[in-house]
Amino acid sequence: xxxxxxxxxxxxxxxxxxxxxxxxxxxxxxxxxxxxxxxxxxxxxxxxxxxxxxxxxxxxxxxxxxxxxxxxxxxxxxxxxxxxxxxxxxxxxxxxxxxxxxxxxxxxx
Numbered sequence: 001x002x003x004x005x006x007x008x009x010x011x012x013x014x015x016x017x018x019x020x021x022x023x024x025x026x027x028x029x030x031x032x033x034x035x036x037x038x039x040x041x042x043x044x045x046x047x048x049x050x051x052x053x054x055x056x057x058x059x060x061x062x063x064x065x066x067x068x069x070x071x072x073x074x075x076x077x078x079x080x081x082x083x084x085x086x087x088x089x090x091x092x093x094x095x096x097x098x099x100x101x102x103x104x105x106x107x108x109x
Contacts (some may be wrong), residue, residue, distance in 0.1 A: 013102065014039055018073075019095035028078030035077070042072035066092075069078045 018035045044070050056064055070084030079087065
C-alpha cells in the first residue's frame, strides 16, 4: 500500500505542474491524462534523442532538454513550439517548488 501511495505522489508531482503550466500558457489540451501522455511522449523523445546523440545531454543539459520537451508538448497538448518552450520552463520551476514543499512537509520542517 505504501508503494502505491508513493507512486501516486510521484505521478502527481510530475503531472500537476505540467497541467498548471499548460493551463497558464494557454494550451488546448490540459486534461490530466493529456498531460500524463505528454510527459510519457516527452520522456520517449528524450530517450530517443539521447540514443541518437549520446553524451550531448550530459554536456548541454537544459539546452537540449527544453526544446525536446517542447516538441512533445506541442504535439500532445496542442500548442505552438514557443508556447511549448514556455510550458517546459514554467513546469520545471513549478515542479522544483512543489517538490521542495513536499520534501519539507515530509521532513517535518
